[in-house]
Amino acid sequence: MISLDMLWLVQVLLVLVGHVYSLWVAQRTSVRLFGSSKLPLRSQVPMLLGMIAFSVFSLWLLKQPMEMRTSAM
DSSP: OOOHHHHHHHHHHHHHHHHHHHHHHHHHHHHHHHOSSSHHHHHTHHHHHHHHHHHHHHHHHHHSOOOOOOOOO
16 A cells, blocks of 8 residues: 555654644744743753754654564574
8 A cells, every 4th residue: 555665654744743843833932931031041041952862762763674584594
């Protein structure tokens, strides 16, 4: 129905959309908690680094070959 390359592209798109949406939610939440000073931006740095690491790991994991393997036994 769908090629593995197309499936990978759809998965990458979904990971990136989820990443951008989570950044938007984190920004709105921090502005609501801290007001509109520079503190909301600084409070998001650890979250941003964690989300980038998670996205990179997710994309790496999605790129791994998933063909069925048989045992040599």
